Amino acid sequence: MKTQPNFQDADGFYEQLLDAHTGLSEAESQLLNARLVLLLANQVGDARLLAECIAAARDLPGR
Numbered sequence: 001m002k003t004q005p006n007f008q009d010a011d012g013f014y015e016q017l018l019d020a021h022t023g024l025s026e027a028e029s030q031l032l033n034a035r036l037v038l039l040l041a042n043q044v045g046d047a048r049l050l051a052e053c054i055a056a057a058r059d060l061p062g063r
Contacts, residue, residue, distance in 0.1 A: 001052045 021029045
């Protein structure tokens with residue numbers, strides 16, 4: 001599992017993500033995030049790697 005930044009354009013991605021949420025209600029934003037997670041998980045496809053990512057996300061500071 002990659003934990004170091006691996007973006008071609010991290011700032012561009014972040015800007016696109018923020019723009020996608022513009023004008024959405026909180027519920028719509030949560031739905032967008034859920035859909036995005038599922039689409040990205042489908043791109044990864046590896047169940048073991050996805051399980052590692054879920055565990056790592058739960059263990060990140062700030063929750």
